[in-house]
Amino acid sequence: MSTYRIQGRGRVNHSEPVYFTFDGKTYTGLRGDTVASALLANGVHLMGRSFKYHRPRGAVSAGSDEPNALLGTRRGKGQFEPNTRATLQEVRGNLETTSQNKLPSLKFDIGAINDASYMMFSAGFYYKTFMWPKSFWDKVYEPFIRAAAGLGVAPSEEDPDDYAARYVHIDLLVVGGGVAGIMAALTGARAGAKVVLVDETAEMGGALLSEPAVTIGGMAGWDWLAAALEELESLGVQVMTRTTAIGYYHENMVGLVQRVSDHLDHVPEGAPRERLWRVRAKQVVLAQGALEKPLVFDGNDRPGVMLASAAQTYLNRYGVKVGSRAVVVTTHDSAWYAAFDLAEAGISVAAIADIRPKIDAELVSKARALGIEVLPSHTVITTRGRLRVKSVSVAPVSNGAVGTSRVIPCDVVLMSGGWTPSLHLFSHTQGKLKWDAEAQVYLPDVKTEEVEIAGAGRGLWGYGAALEDGVVAGRTAVKALGLRATARAPGVGVDRPGTGIMVKDLPTNGDPGKARAFVDFQNDVTAKDIRLAVREGMRSIEHVKRYTTNGMATDQGKMSNMNGLMIASDALGKAPPQVGLTTFRPPYTPTTFGALANYVRGHQFEVTRKTAIDSWAEENGAVFEPVSQWRRAWYFPKDGEDMAAAVARECAATRKSVGIFDASTLGKIEVVGPDAVEFMNRTYTNPWTKLAPGRTRYGLLLGEDGYIRDDGVIGRLSQDRFHVTTTTGGAARVLNMMEDYLQTEWPDLKVWLTSTTEQWATVAVNGPNARKVLEPLVEGLDISNEAFPHMSIAECTVAGLPARLFRLSFTGELGFEINVPASKGRVLWEALMKSGAEYDICPYGTETMHVLRAEKGYIIVGQDTDGTVTPGDAGLDWALGKKKPDFIGMRGLKRPDLVASGRRQLVGLLTSDPKVKLEEGAQIVLDPNQPKPMKMVGWVTSSYYSATLGRTIAMALIEGGFDKMNDTVYIPMPDKTITAKITGTVFYDPEGEKVKL
């Protein structure tokens, strides 16, 4: 074991070593270690290279705010993650970690050339440099920027891990497992509330885990903690460690991401890596605490320079000495306690340099008693050392003048610039902040949600204050829940209260223009950059942020925002609230796509709806296409056939004899009630009053604007009952639209709507032999042309199944659509296939359906219409009930634009070369020789090869098309210009005799 581990100290398990690798070398940690604590225990501070300057960096914190120690982590194939925070990831067996942004190695990195030429890479460098010459953008600048952008390597393999999600509804959510959060949770739980307590680290306790010297309720701090957690468990509180509250959304919805298995040596089969919890809490207590700020001085990013609290955490929580000789530089009392803990643990603390002239006498005398040199009114000039700090220079400051510096050798510099209350989640709620001029911090102020903020998160300091405040927040929440709170805060024996001041970058006697004093470690932003941004005209912190990228890294400026603001305010000569504060947005910490997507991936990515006949199609070699959420048989190729051959064969078979088609996906809505016919009259454009029971009609549905929305054949089953069919994709939309009108416009109508799309399986049989195939299977109905003419509907028995039989045609041939109970769809299909065998019945798919209908000029809503096509444009004026007082869209149709001449109208197109098939969507011009840009008069909406006609056919929307019959138009394509003649849209059987067979 390394010399930096203190035997028996901390909360790690000293009897359970864990082996992991870092850059290929195996290291030993202890169970309970983070990667950072384990590396530090091995004396490794150098953990990465910085983003822009490739400067050597080490862990600066011990928590989720870490900007430097970002590693690649890997478990196995595909299980790679870049930018894992070494300060949060626990060590486990089978953990491979790698440093980032280095070439060729962490200790010798060529990219560090950027560091030597840092004067070039000032704020706004990109904007200034990559401006000209313009021609350099594609070939030089963009590839360069792309290569330099982003830290770490994006995973290239599919992630084999599972991710999970749950909803949870509770009375009280407490975010943050420090003493304030624990007291809030206890207060809620003791009052009988259903409570969830979460903390992002592996253990509850927060700062108390790093300060065992504190005593609470007459017990050692850690004993009190154990007792409190035991009580929480006995009260049924769901205590969730390794769980980060990533976002706070409307109505107290909080998103949590729980790291379920990243800390385990072996992941049980089926276990998720992470779980997203969507919490709906009646009350929320935010007890997120405060984050320590670094100090801004030259060389403050050298490995070995870290936050004082981090050193204290490594020592007390993990039993790790971060070095052997420390110098503490601070503006806050808290770092003094850290120094005392280190000194008492046997680490030499050479000096405490405090920028403040006056320091609590007790602290000073205790420091001196521990042999620590006390340097009040001192600033830091610089640090030295290549891959690890070797010394720090400090100098006295008197009346703003910096005196002579002296060098103190050391291997760690512990800094504290005070504490920033964590406002992230509160900011997500759009809660208002106030500036506390005395403490120089922003604090939560006006709330928008049912939320309380407790402890250091609202600027309080010391364990006594935090415990008390946790109870107060818990009581407020409990009262709002209508419960009675009884909890009281325990007394604190040994506390660690303290105060401090907030400063800008530290004064120096060196050249401030050359100082490498970092504000944002992750994005390599220095104090000089922020001052430059102000000099170049940035006035708002939002502009300074974007110009310098300060706070724009994945840590969202947890360490850098306040320092950036203090420096910008100083440069502007304004108070911080006049300069502003950037907005925090979810997620609080970087979140995996896996957690957000959770179950919605692979087969579960999207619903694939299949009909009852889908299995037959699959068994018979169908090729499928997606149509909205459905998968539909596209065509049924026989051996060696391509799509064109299959479709040509299917079309010919249907026109010649009989074809069979699965139409089950058509939307179906049953409209029932005494006012059913009135409802139909108001909804669809057609007149319905005179439609007799047993008859059907083509129905056209418009929007208020007069444009076509949907269509379908509608049957009247009885006086008060209609069977409406809609397009496949329009089913849900049409039902919603109908319900909308019914509930908001016509609540007086006694009519009700029921979706029956999936009650029925629907099979269409089309072709001159359709009746011969169907007739033997029908009972209880005469389906002869005389008894059951075109556009009839009846209830009968088909193949022994109760059926709703339509006679209609979407092919131009004699056609029937048979609806049977959905589960019997395949039975019906097979019965029809058997009955049709002697007529060579041919299954066809959606492509053949499209061709056959196009030959007849039947439109497909959404293909030949695009939401700007009126019935008139589509040649469907005949479907308008002109004598009706109203229907949806009637007024819209009277708008000037909709009655103007020159509208695009749906016409047929025949290319002069019958073999040339137009491209759907191709633009049409009247004169191919006009200069570009040409005047485009319309476009092709449908285009097919028609086996029936032995040539290609197309439909198009063309300006004034109805008046241009037989005119030639031109379709310019990249390689040639195609000529075509405008025709009517009915290419086949214009008299419509075939449907009447």
Added chain:
Amino acid sequence: MTFDKKTAGGVTIEELPAEARFSLRVRDGERAAVAGALGLELTDTVGVMTSGSGRKALCLGPDEWVLSGAPGDAAAITAACAGVYDAAPHSLVEISEREIFIRASGPAVEALMATGVARDLSRIGPGQGARTVFDGTPVVLVREKTDSFRLNVWRSFAPHLLGHLFHVQKELASGL
């Protein structure tokens, strides 16, 4: 579609047999007459299920019930309602074939349901139900017993829903 019953992770997922089902829509004024014809009470408390004459009615909305009975009961239900239609107009539409019926039960069933249902399940007691969405799939959910839920899902959505349920069953079985 049919699928095999599977028990793992503290939940059993199984398919329930077919039954006669109808969507019943009727206004306040006519409700009593229709209820009388069907031989059961029609409550106007949304989410509550009533039963009588071997039939059940779950109130899904202010004027909407889903009515269920034995498979052979469909004709009788249709006839009973038709008998009062002129005096008490309403809408009765058969949906027996529209849905697949899935039961999820066992000690871990609430965890399973919470992976897909955004509603507060503690507010749906035994004998109550709701029309809701499960992982993007529309369902009618009924809590039969404390540890048993019934999911009625449109036929074509069932494979997707079952894919989710069986996946989560494995997750639950992992113990994490």
